[in-house]
Amino acid sequence: MAEQQMYATLHCEPCAECVQEQWQSIGDGRLRWEGYAYCPRYAVQACERGRGVPPPWIRExxxxxxxxxxxxxxxxxxxxxxLLRRVYGLTLAEVVAARTTGWQATPVEARLLMESVRTPARAGGPAGPG
Incomplete structure (x- = not known):
């Protein structure tokens, strides 16, 4: 489940000067995301951050x-x-579709998923022989 922390909720009508940045990272083996918005015209600033898969509008x-x-x-x-179900909380129908067509991930999500495939002990899977 994604955690979300909102520092401020101040909205203006988006204008040409508005700056919006969104990014993802991996920390402690988990996805993290942040969003930042700033409007110099109205001196409005907002920051968001959370763990897990970002909200759809940030991911898009x-x-x-x-x-x-x-x-x-x-x-x-x-x-x-x-792993896909755990990270994204997919329904069975979504898993069936992903099994057929594959999954579209952000570059950071892809890195986390592929690292989990390569090192199953870190992902909570079997540690292998030994």
Whole structure:
């Protein structure tokens, strides 16, 4: 479940001077996201941050700016279905669709998912022989 912390909620009508930035990172093996908005015309500033998958509007802006990474789901080289469900909270129907067509992730999400596939002990999976 994503945690969200809102520092300020001050809105103006978006204008040409408005600056909006959104980004993701990985901290302690978990997704983190931040959003920042500033309007110099009205001296309005707002910051948001949270853990987990970002809200859809932030995720859409990150994908529009950085592009999406297409990941296979299931199978030997794909993202495990259980991991995908845990990270994104997908329904069974969404998992079936992702298994068929793959999953579109932000570059940071793709890095986290693929690191989890390569190191299953960190992702809560089996540690392997030994």
């Amino acid at each position: 802006r990150i994908i529009a700016r950085e592009g999406a990474v297409h990941l296979p789901v299931g199978g030997a080289d794909g993202v495990p279905i259980a």
